[in-house]
Amino acid sequence: MADEVKLYAFAEGSFVCRAKIALNLKRIEYENIEEDLSNNNKSADVLKYNPVHKKLPVLLHNGKPISESLVIIEYIDDVWKGVPILPQDPYEKAVARFWAKFIDDKCMPALSKVYSSNGDEQDIAEACEQLQILENELAVKGTKFFGGDNINLVDIAADFIAYWLGVLEEVTEIKLVTKDKFPKLTEWADNFVNCQVVKEILPPRENLLALFRKRFGKA
Template identity: 50%
Template structure:
């Protein structure tokens, strides 16, 4: 009997996109359902009654929510093309940087994007300190785990996708060649992988969407 795999996501969400990448790297066939988050479907509310957010993976009728939890589920369910190293220490290290990305890097860059003046300057300083730690991790490596894309790359892939959008909107460079040569090289390398490249949301549409989001935040 064929497996049923569905992914509830939105076209612009980096959290949904990282699951798209994971499924594609694993070679898992799935149905993609784009949600309108201003008018959530009954299916989304039913499958994720706690947070009512995307992404949600539905596997043979069972739903799994939260992208980092979905990552673990995918890795445990489909063992081929592993996203995590086998060595326990390297596995723990990858998980650490995944969590650091979501807990520290993303909030600091988002804060720099939606603020202005002194608040924005402080947020950029914090973002740069966080990015320096990623830069150190990437020195001498193609990807976070070495020569092959892994979980940390997928979790941090939004940097390659969204930072150029944010930089264009605020008219300021956050990740530059001088401070972050390894991080920039990784962003380019990651973006050129066929499975990643074919899933990129259109840059122009992202500019329009995130400009509107920024305007809304600043208006508050």
């Protein structure tokens, strides 16, 4: 059966890139449908396929829509064989889900708060506390990636921290992840963005710079 796979996407979005990395890991051919978010309009398709959140990414597989990036990744891993994205062992799988959820529930809101408050000290302290938990986890594991020798769900979930955050730090001049404070996380980020399957997906740095400069009025 010929699978029809479409991804409603926004090239500069870290949540969208999670889905793209998962698709790329499995070497799935798909049609990328780039949404124009410049005037905050959502296309009729996005409103139709993700009426609850009206957000990207949306994966359309043989006409059936799936949204929420972590749900999409699990779906891709369930449907397509090949390189596994979640561990096979149920316990390791639960651990991976725990950390992916931690990134979404704790790290992402904490980081978002730092940059929307323009670097409030308390917000910075709280974000660093969450990042420290990831740092410790990497130190305890002692592996190249959260997934071990290869990237898994957790690494993909942390794509913002690996790539987007550095650009945001540059634009806002609010630096959180330094080599001194977070040596493991810095090393991991470097490894992650240099993964072939990731590198092929990440948007050019200058595009993110332009996007963030515009967003933070530093154009």
